[in-house]
Amino acid sequence: MSEPTPPYPRTGWIEVIVGSMYSGKTEELIRRLRRAQIARQKVEIFKPRMDDRYARDHIVSHSDQRIPSRAVKSARDVLRHAHEAQVIGIDEGQFLGPGLVAVCQALAGRGKRVIVAGLDQDYLGRPFEPMPELLAIAEYITKTLAICVVCGAPANRTYRKVKRGGRVVVGGADLYEARCRRCFELGPRAARVVAAEAAAGRAAVRPRSRSSR
Ligand SMILES: [Zn+2]
Incomplete structure (x- = not known):
């Protein structure tokens, strides 16, 4: 790793924003990066090249907020393009592979603020590497919650509606x-079960309402 040490002596750190799809991760990432840009800090923003659902050269949230970004093939490429930056934003970190952990450590070690957003779980509810490792080493963690489309409870799972194999199916x-946890486990039966419960006049078991971010 040959990039020059930045000229400012302050310490760096890692922030991780994780949650399911539709939980507002990217929105939160964009919000933080905008704040840094307003303060005239040098910001570099990256996303995996494979995720070009909305735009190749922007990070775009589901609510259509956008910010220019550089598409990279690997975590290594982040290192290559980040040496001028004070603040580094990375979206969809789960697609950049295990090398992302060392890259974030190296950047934070050079005094940079590193902000990574990504899915903490895959479509089967399993921890989605390398996000678990990043959560362990980060100084700051934000877990964003969506709302369960079936029952309205806080949701932290991403349910794949079609039977299509493979961990990574971009869509x-x-x-x-x-x-939510329960409707995720119920799988294709969830809508029927929740509707039947409502019809039977029994309130479905819901967690106490929580203010969402
Ligand atoms: Zn639910």
């Missing part, structure tokens, strides 16, 4: 929806 609302 939007046609393929994925946010679900």
Whole structure:
């Protein structure tokens, strides 16, 4: 790793923003990066090249906020283009592979503020590497919650609506929806079960309402 040490002596750190799809991760990432840009800090923003659902050269949230970004093939490429930056934003970190952890450590070690957003779980509810490792080493963690489309409870799972194999199938609302723990486990039966419960006059078991971010 040969990039020059930045000329400012302050310490760096890592911030991680994780949650399911439709939980506002990218919105939160964009919000933080905008604040840094307003303060005239040097900001570099990256996303994996494979995720070009909305735009190749922008990070775009589901609410259509956008900010220019550089598409990279690997975590290594982030290192290559980040040496001038004070603040580094990375979206969809789960697609950049295990090398992302060392890259974030190296950047924070050079005094940079590193902000990574990504899915903490895959479509089967399993921890989605390398986000778990990043959560362990980060100074700041934000977990964003969506709302379960079936029952309205806070949702932290991403449910894949179609039977299509593979951990990585890039898609939007046609393929994925946010679900709570229970509706995720109920799978394709969730809508029927929740509707039947409502019809029977029994309130479905819901967690106490929580203010969402
Ligand atoms: Zn639910």
